[in-house]
Every structure is written in structure tokens, then in C-alpha cells.
Amino acid sequence: MNDIRGIVGDAACRSGADAARYFEDPRGSFTGRDCLVVLPETTAQVSQIVRLCNANGIAIIPYGGGTGVVAGQLSLDSNDAIILSLERMNRVRSVSPDDFVMVAEAGCVLENIHAEAERHDLMFPLSMASKGSCTIGGNLATNAGGIQVLRHGNARDLCLGIEAVMPSGEVLEELSPLRKNNTGYDLRHLLIGSEGTLGIITAASLMLKPRDPEAVTAFCAITSPADALRTLRALRRAIGNRMNGMELMSGFGVGLVCRHFPTLRKPFAGDHDWYLLIDTAGNRGLRDETEAALADCIEQGFVIDVVMAESEAQRDALWTLREHTPEANHRTGAFCSSDTAVPIGQIDAFVSRTHAAVTAVHQGLRTNSYGHIGDGNIHHNVFPPERTSKSDFLQAHPGIANRVREAINEATLSLGGSISAEHGIGRLKRNDLKKHASASKMTVLRQIKQAIDPNNIMNPGALLD
Amino acid sequence: MNDIRGIVGDAACRSGADAARYFEDPRGSFTGRDCLVVLPETTAQVSQIVRLCNANGIAIIPYGGGTGVVAGQLSLDSNDAIILSLERMNRVRSVSPDDFVMVAEAGCVLENIHAEAERHDLMFPLSMASKGSCTIGGNLATNAGGIQVLRHGNARDLCLGIEAVMPSGEVLEELSPLRKNNTGYDLRHLLIGSEGTLGIITAASLMLKPRDPEAVTAFCAITSPADALRTLRALRRAIGNRMNGMELMSGFGVGLVCRHFPTLRKPFAGDHDWYLLIDTAGNRGLRDETEAALADCIEQGFVIDVVMAESEAQRDALWTLREHTPEANHRTGAFCSSDTAVPIGQIDAFVSRTHAAVTAVHQGLRTNSYGHIGDGNIHHNVFPPERTSKSDFLQAHPGIANRVREAINEATLSLGGSISAEHGIGRLKRNDLKKHASASKMTVLRQIKQAIDPNNIMNPGALLD
Numbered sequence: 001m002n003d004i005r006g007i008v009g010d011a012a013c014r015s016g017a018d019a020a021r022y023f024e025d026p027r028g029s030f031t032g033r034d035c036l037v038v039l040p041e042t043t044a045q046v047s048q049i050v051r052l053c054n055a056n057g058i059a060i061i062p063y064g065g066g067t068g069v070v071a072g073q074l075s076l077d078s079n080d081a082i083i084l085s086l087e088r089m090n091r092v093r094s095v096s097p098d099d100f101v102m103v104a105e106a107g108c109v110l111e112n113i114h115a116e117a118e119r120h121d122l123m124f125p126l127s128m129a130s131k132g133s134c135t136i137g138g139n140l141a142t143n144a145g146g147i148q149v150l151r152h153g154n155a156r157d158l159c160l161g162i163e164a165v166m167p168s169g170e171v172l173e174e175l176s177p178l179r180k181n182n183t184g185y186d187l188r189h190l191l192i193g194s195e196g197t198l199g200i201i202t203a204a205s206l207m208l209k210p211r212d213p214e215a216v217t218a219f220c221a222i223t224s225p226a227d228a229l230r231t232l233r234a235l236r237r238a239i240g241n242r243m244n245g246m247e248l249m250s251g252f253g254v255g256l257v258c259r260h261f262p263t264l265r266k267p268f269a270g271d272h273d274w275y276l277l278i279d280t281a282g283n284r285g286l287r288d289e290t291e292a293a294l295a296d297c298i299e300q301g302f303v304i305d306v307v308m309a310e311s312e313a314q315r316d317a318l319w320t321l322r323e324h325t326p327e328a329n330h331r332t333g334a335f336c337s338s339d340t341a342v343p344i345g346q347i348d349a350f351v352s353r354t355h356a357a358v359t360a361v362h363q364g365l366r367t368n369s370y371g372h373i374g375d376g377n378i379h380h381n382v383f384p385p386e387r388t389s390k391s392d393f394l395q396a397h398p399g400i401a402n403r404v405r406e407a408i409n410e411a412t413l414s415l416g417g418s419i420s421a422e423h424g425i426g427r428l429k430r431n432d433l434k435k436h437a438s439a440s441k442m443t444v445l446r447q448i449k450q451a452i453d454p455n456n457i458m459n460p461g462a463l464l465d
Numbered sequence: 466m467n468d469i470r471g472i473v474g475d476a477a478c479r480s481g482a483d484a485a486r487y488f489e490d491p492r493g494s495f496t497g498r499d500c501l502v503v504l505p506e507t508t509a510q511v512s513q514i515v516r517l518c519n520a521n522g523i524a525i526i527p528y529g530g531g532t533g534v535v536a537g538q539l540s541l542d543s544n545d546a547i548i549l550s551l552e553r554m555n556r557v558r559s560v561s562p563d564d565f566v567m568v569a570e571a572g573c574v575l576e577n578i579h580a581e582a583e584r585h586d587l588m589f590p591l592s593m594a595s596k597g598s599c600t601i602g603g604n605l606a607t608n609a610g611g612i613q614v615l616r617h618g619n620a621r622d623l624c625l626g627i628e629a630v631m632p633s634g635e636v637l638e639e640l641s642p643l644r645k646n647n648t649g650y651d652l653r654h655l656l657i658g659s660e661g662t663l664g665i666i667t668a669a670s671l672m673l674k675p676r677d678p679e680a681v682t683a684f685c686a687i688t689s690p691a692d693a694l695r696t697l698r699a700l701r702r703a704i705g706n707r708m709n710g711m712e713l714m715s716g717f718g719v720g721l722v723c724r725h726f727p728t729l730r731k732p733f734a735g736d737h738d739w740y741l742l743i744d745t746a747g748n749r750g751l752r753d754e755t756e757a758a759l760a761d762c763i764e765q766g767f768v769i770d771v772v773m774a775e776s777e778a779q780r781d782a783l784w785t786l787r788e789h790t791p792e793a794n795h796r797t798g799a800f801c802s803s804d805t806a807v808p809i810g811q812i813d814a815f816v817s818r819t820h821a822a823v824t825a826v827h828q829g830l831r832t833n834s835y836g837h838i839g840d841g842n843i844h845h846n847v848f849p850p851e852r853t854s855k856s857d858f859l860q861a862h863p864g865i866a867n868r869v870r871e872a873i874n875e876a877t878l879s880l881g882g883s884i885s886a887e888h889g890i891g892r893l894k895r896n897d898l899k900k901h902a903s904a905s906k907m908t909v910l911r912q913i914k915q916a917i918d919p920n921n922i923m924n925p926g927a928l929l930d
């Protein structure tokens with residue numbers, strides 16, 4: 001460990017109380033073991049550290065913004081481990097407007113990348129509630145999704161190349177800005193989403209896009225997830241490739257947000273069972289087209305009422321309701337948060353089947369279902385019965401969180417869905433993956449891990465055991 | 466080999482004269498060795514064949530539409546090999562309009578996939594000149610690019626999941642239609658672009674898109690690649706995410722097309738040094754926006770003249786000039802065809818530097834440069850001097866084709882480009898990859914190949930030696 005301190009200097013090392021925040025889980029479900037936290041400033045330093053760890057069998061846990069919710073960045077498994085935080089590698093190395101490419105280091109905070117793109121009158125479309133603290137390195141390591149996947153894809157779809165330090169310490173320099181580059185297996189896509197288990201992404205070539213002249217946000221009151229699906233179908237026909245995202249929110253969930261954040265206001269006077277938050281972006285005139293399409297949905301009975309944002313401030317106010325949902329769930333005592341996706345056509349069955357499965361585990365459990373309906377990615381948050389605290393409830397019902405998680409997984413899989421849509425596997429779902437993935441898939445995952453990281457130093461215990 | 470015949474039946478096997486077309490190269494540069502050609506009809510049959518070959522050390526060369534130009538589908542290396550053609554696995558298994566997904570078997574011809582998508586009022590945007598004979602399996606195995614990459618990406622960007630037979634014979638079933646599915650390393654992207662060296666893709670979940678209400682095609686006369694770049698910049702600002710593609714064509718190349726296909730007509734009365742073929746697609750009114758943007762380019766002096774297609778027939782006529790270019794090059798005696806890409810801002814330097822490098826190899830050589838300028842992917846075709854036949858010239862100058870290829874590669878790499886943009890490595894560029902890829906990259910490529918295909922039965926000699 002002293003050799004590692006020698007590489008970066010004592011000022012770039014943390015431990016004990018000084019490092020406490022690196023051992024915390026954003027949902028408060030886990031606490032990592034105390035270990036050395038190292039903050040390198042260059043790719044060369046990362047390479048030196050990795051070489052040293054590989055030679056000495058020291059595990060490395062890469063750390064981005066610490067916003068991951070599946071314990072992928074926590075030191076739970078290993079006694080002999082360091083956390084390697086990329087936070088000081090936060091430079092934008094270059095922007096090429098001709099190529100619509102920005103080369104950014106792993107520690108860049110997502111919101112700063114948005115701002116840098118805007119300085120060049122371009123945009124980087126990856127976005128999510130944690131954008132103010134998550135880093136692009138973490139986004140790529142976990143293939144983060146977020147709110148604009150419908151149109152722009154996940155993190156991997158917005159990355160043209162990476163620089164990474166492999167478990168041997170060798171630097172893989174594949175930062176090409178090219179849109180077409182078929183020269184061997186796509187190591188970029190192998191490392192993206194590998195959750196730090198095959199190497200450490202130190203920088204990336206990010207795909208920028210032209211900014212759209214018009215962006216439209218609408219909030220709709222609806223009756224059911226089935227009507228949400230009908231509205232989605234109608235809008236994808238009318239608005240086509242200009243649909244940016246579509247979020248489903250339950251009336252129950254919006255109520256929780258307004259209870260815990262009393263300054264926030266509901267968009268409608270009355271209460272409704274379900275809501276849709278809709279973003280479109282494109283040509284001038286799109287606002288009128290979106291409004292007409294939604295009027296048509298009202299006419300057909302899919303939508304009860306619509307509020308269109310008239311300003312950036314109104315747009316933010318509508319999105320704030322959505323973005324405060326995770327925190328409202330947390331404060332309400334959520335003890336289980338699913339990150340599951342199903343084929344779009346199954347959304348309605350997904351919500352009802354999950355609610356039934358949760359209630360079957362324990363009568364009185366409450367579920368808030370919300371999320372990216374345009375991607376089939378609904379998050380289910382489960383709370384104890386009314387007037388029961390989370391800690392009391394969990395103590396009285398040992399193992400119930402696992403039983404609920406498994407019930408949701410079963411409902412998801414019965415509809416052809418995925419047990420990890422956008423958050424990844426980490427340490428939380430490692431056993432779920434092993435249980436539900438096919439044997440042939442697990443074989444190939446292990447072959448790759450063994451071939452690239454034979455000493456199992458890269459984030460051991462994440463994704464695979 | 467008799468055991469293999471037993472799996473599929475004699476009627477599904479070819480050899481000798483009966484199989485001659487499987488040993489041909491579309492550019493006539495190579496001839497494969499005579500070997501058994503097997504045409505399985507199901508994934509289960511493919512699995513049985515692979516198991517048998519793996520146990521007996523028989524090499525398998527997967528075969529799609531036979532349109533590959535880097536000898537990836539040719540039996541050049543191995544004495545003990547079979548060609549496995551997916552052509553009878555050509556069913557569309559399902560279409561889900563809600564999910565915008567089609568599940569198609571590997572042997573489906575690309576044009577048939579387009580037609581099937583249109584039957585559901587949707588589109589599959591991957592397109593290229595060989596669409597009438599190339600198959601989706603081959604498109605994915607090579608990560609094909611084509612003419613709409615600017616907006617819709619390469620083959621891999623339009624694929625949500627795959628079914629593949631691994632070298633062990635195990636079937637990897639990852640056909641999920643989900644847009645978000647973070648469950649382990651992305652084996653889909655590992656197999657896509659692996660050129661049949663890690664497994665055989667037998668089916669894929671393809672991402673469909675809404676059809677755009679308006680599609681616009683324009684043909685522009687310009688002075689230079691530098692003006693092409695200026696026009697691209699102006700259009701990407703004005704048209705933004707609705708730019709479908711942009712093709713650069715040289716006046717020399719358009720002349721060759723019209724000479725070899727006398728029924729085709731040039732769009733302008735006079736001759737020009739360079740041309741641009743531009744496709745946009747999106748909202749109603751886009752035609753006017755495109756026309757206005759091009760008028761602005763004329764005003765600024767980037768563009769000399771513009772023809773806008775007024776009908777589907779005119780659109781086809783303009784694209785026909787572009788699509789006949791490969792055949793015109795062939796008939797003119799092209800002995801070297803590059804598939805190189807550079808960062809967009811380097812396009813002008815790329816064309817002039819390449820032409821100089823080619824002339825430096827041999828005075829009098831002629832070069833036709835054309836291709837996907839929106840992706841930086843310009844193809845250079847090199848011909849013998851005027852009034853010299855290809856065969857005479859190559860006989861008189863042994864090794865010159867290699868020297869020209871290397872000169873183009875060097876020019877490409879000096880500008881930060883890729884020696885294989887969209888065609889892949891195959892057997893033709895295997896040594897180029899080894900020469901120009903970094904040692905750290907080659908190490909990882911070999912680690913993966915060794916781990917997944919330890920007996921080296923999957924397309925040995927392609928991509929890696």
C-alpha cells in the first residue's frame with residue numbers, strides 16, 4: 001500500500017474517517033469496509049497502480065460519482081482492496097465540432113459535460129436524475145440509461161471510443177472519433193457495462209448531437225398503464241423519431257413527492273390515478289404537432305387532461321416532480337427498488353402482475369411504480385404498510401426484502417423482461433444474475449473474465465462471484 | 466464429413482462444381498478452396514454441426530450473402546474446413562410494432578427485411594448497395610455500415626439482441642427486444658463485428674424506426690472536398706438530427722459510371738470536379754428547409770448548383786449513380802479499393818494526401834475517391850494508367866497493389882484514421898491489423914479468441930492469424 005501512496009502522493013490518498021463517504025451506499029442499504037482510497041490524476045498513474053495491484057493480488061474497486069445503487073462501487077467483499085476514484089481525472093481533453101465528438105476523462109461530472117457541449121452549441125443527450133454528481137466513467141462502466149434512451153440510446157450508444165487501463169496495467173487507447181471503425185472485436189462495448197470488472201475506463205470519446213430548435217414538455221393525466229401504452233403508440237406514430245422520452249408516474253407516487261416536498265405543486269387541480277411526462281424535440285413547429293397529437297389522444301379517450309410547459313421554468317417544474325421521486329420513495333421507507341424492464345406491449349400486465357406479486361408476499365405492502373415507459377423500464381418501489389416504519393417492519397419480517405425482490409424478478413421474467421435494466425448487477429444482483437441467466441451465457445461471461453483478468457483483481461465480487 | 470451430411474441431409478449439402486459460387490470473391494481477387502458447403506435450416510442443426518466440428522477440429526467458415534470484400538467468407542486457409550451457409554435460415558420470426566422490433570434469422574436478405582418493416586409501416590434503416598443479396602447475419606457479423614450511418618448508426622447500433630451458436634455448440638439466446646438490459650458483459654456487441662470468429666449469429670432482434678413523413682434527396686455540384694466539408698457543416702447546423710446521409714462523388718467517378726452504364730444520365734448539363742448526394746428525412750416541411758439550407762450554401766459559395774429530386778423515380782435515378790460506382794470501378798480495372806475513414810475535419814487533407822501517396826508509388830495511376838463523407842469514410846479506388854489493362858499492369862509491376870494499399874493506409878493513419886471502416890478485416894487485412902493495431906489491443910483480441918474458441922474452429926484465419 002505504501003508503494004501505491006508513492007505513485008500518487010499522500011495528498012491523493014484517503015483513509016479512515018477522511019474516506020467515510022466512499023464507503024456509503026446512496027440508499028443506505030450497505031456500508032463498505034474501510035480501505036485505502038486512491039485518487040490518481042493521470043492515466044499513467046492509473047496504469048502504475050494497476051500493475052502494482054496485479055503483481056500483489058490487491059483488488060481494485062473503481063469509483064465514479066458514487067451514485068450507483070447496486071453496490072458496484074463498495075468495498076464489501078475483499079480484505080485486501082483499494083478504492084480507485086477517478087474524480088481528479090476530470091478534464092475535457094478536446095472537442096471537435098466537425099466530428100461531433102468530445103474527449104472527456106472518466107471523472108467528468110455528467111452535468112459538466114452537458115455544459116461543455118452547449119458551449120459549442122451541441123448537446124450530449126445522456127441524462128438522469130443524478131446528473132449533478134454521477135461521472136461519465138461510471139455512466140459508461142455501468143452503461144447508464146436515463147430519460148432520453150427512447151431517442152438517443154443508453155450510455156454505450158453515445159460513446160465512440162474509450163481509453164482504458166487493462167488488468168495487466170497496459171493502456172488500451174481506442175479514443176478514435178470515427179463513426180465507422182471495424183478493426184477487430186469491439187473492446188469499447190466489452191468494457192462499457194462491465195462494471196469495472198475487466199478494466200478501468202479512464203477517458204471516452206463521446207458522441208455529441210446537434211441541438212434541436214424546439215423542445216416540448218407535456219404532463220398528462222391518464223387512467224391506467226394501458227392508456228399510457230395507447231398514448232405511447234399514438235405519439236410514436238405522430239411524432240416518430242422526435243420522441244425524446246416518456247415517463248410514467250403513479251398518482252400514489254406524485255402524492256408522495258408532494259407530501260415530502262411541500263413546495264412542489266401538482267400540475268392538475270384534482271388527483272388522477274396515473275400521469276405521463278412526455279418530452280419531444282426537433283424542428284420548429286413540433287410544439288404544435290405534439291399538442292395536436294395529444295388532443296387526438298384526449299379525443300380517443302387515452303388521455304384525460306394535458307398541461308403543456310410554456311417556459312423553461314415550467315418545464316423544469318414538471319420534471320422536478322419526476323426527479324424527486326427517488327428521494328420521496330426513500331423518505332417513505334422504500335425497502336425494495338426494482339430496476340426491471342419488459343417488452344413495451346407488456347407494460348400493463350407488468351404493473352398489475354407485480355402489484356399482485358408484492359401483495360401476495362405480504363398483505364398491505366404499498367408499491368410505487370414509475371419510470372421510463374418508452375423503454376419498458378418501470379421501477380417498482382415497495383414500502384411497508386401504512387403507519388409502519390421501515391426498520392420496525394424489516395425487523396419483524398426478516399428476509400422480506402429478498403422475497404419481494406424475487407417476486408418482482410419472477411413477474412418480470414414471466415413477461416420476457418430483464419432483472420437489471422439500467423442500474424447494472426453490481427454486488428446486489430450478482431446472485432440474481434447467476435440464478436436467472438442461461439448457463440451458456442454464464443459460461444461465456446466467465447471465460448471472458450478469466451481471460452482478461454486472470455488474477456481477479458478488477459472489482460472482484462461485482463457482476464460475477 | 467459424413468456425420469455432417471447426416472445432420473442436414475444430402476439435399477442440404479453442396480460440393481465441387483455445384484458449390485462453385487461459394488468459392489468466388491465478388492471482386493474476383495481470390496478463389497476459395499473447394500470444400501463441403503452445408504446449409505442448415507435450424508439453430509439446432511447449426512448447434513449439432515458446430516459440436517461435431519469442435520470435437521473433430523474441423524474449421525467452420527460462416528457464409529451470408531457472399532458480398533464481403535475482405536475474403537472473410539472464403540475457404541483460403543484451411544484444408545479441413547466446411548462453409549456453413551445460413552441462407553436457408555431466412556424466416557422473420559416475429560414483428561412487435563409496440564417494441565419496434567423484428568426478430569429475423571441470419572439468412573434474411575436485407576432488402577426483404579426492409580419490405581417486412583414497411584408492411585408494418587416502420588423502417589429498418591441499415592442500407593447499402595448490396596442490399597438485394599447481403600444477409601442480416603453477414604451485416605451483423607461484419608458490423609456493416611452503408612449510407613445512413615450518419616443518422617442511424619452501423620449494423621450494431623440497430624441490433625437489440627442476438628441468438629448465436631458458440632464454438633462449443635451451445636446456443637446463446639439473447640434475443641431480448643429490450644432497449645435497456647444491463648445483465649453482464651454485452652455479448653451481442655462482442656459477436657457483432659467478430660466476423661464469425663467467436664460464434665455464428667443465427668438470428669437477431671432488429672431495431673425498427675418510425676417512418677419519416679418526408680424524405681428529401683439533393684444532388685449538388687461542388688468544387689472540392691473542402692467545400693463538401695463546408696456544406697456538411699452548414700447542413701448539420703440547419704438540418705440537425707434529420708441528416709440521413711451525405712455521399713461524396715468525384716467528377717472522375719461519375720464519368721466512369723456514365724461511360725460504363727450509358728443509359729444513366731448526369732444530373733447537370735456540364736461537368737464538375739466533385740458532387741454531393743444528400744439525403745434528409747423527417748417532418749413535413751423538411752424539403753423546404755433543406756432547399757433553403759442548400760440555397761444558403763450556394764450563396765456562401767460552397768455549392769455551385771443543386772438538383773432536388775421531385776419524385777421517387779428521380780430520387781432513385783440520383784442514387785443509381787452512386788450505387789453503380791463499385792461496378793464502374795471494377796470495370797475500369799480497379800486493382801486496389803480502400804475502405805478507410807478519417808476524422809471529418811481531415812477529409813480534404815485525406816483526399817489530397819492519398820492521391821499524392823498513390824501517385825508517388827507509380828506515376829500515372831488514377832484514383833476515384835468517393836463515399837460516405839458524413840462518416841469520414843471515403844473509399845479510394847486505384848486504376849492503372851490510361852490505356853493499360855489491369856492484368857498487364859499488375860504483371861508488369863509485381864507487388865504494386867500491396868504497395869498502393871500500404872500507401873493509402875499510411876496516409877489514413879497519419880490523419881488519425883482507420884484502415885477498416887465498414888468492410889472489416891477478413892483475410893485481406895489480417896496482416897494490416899497486426900501491423901497497425903496497438904500491442905495492448907492485439908493482446909486482448911487474442912485473449913478473447915483463445916478463451917471463447919480454444920480449438921480455433923470458428924473462421925480461422927479471418928481477423929486474426
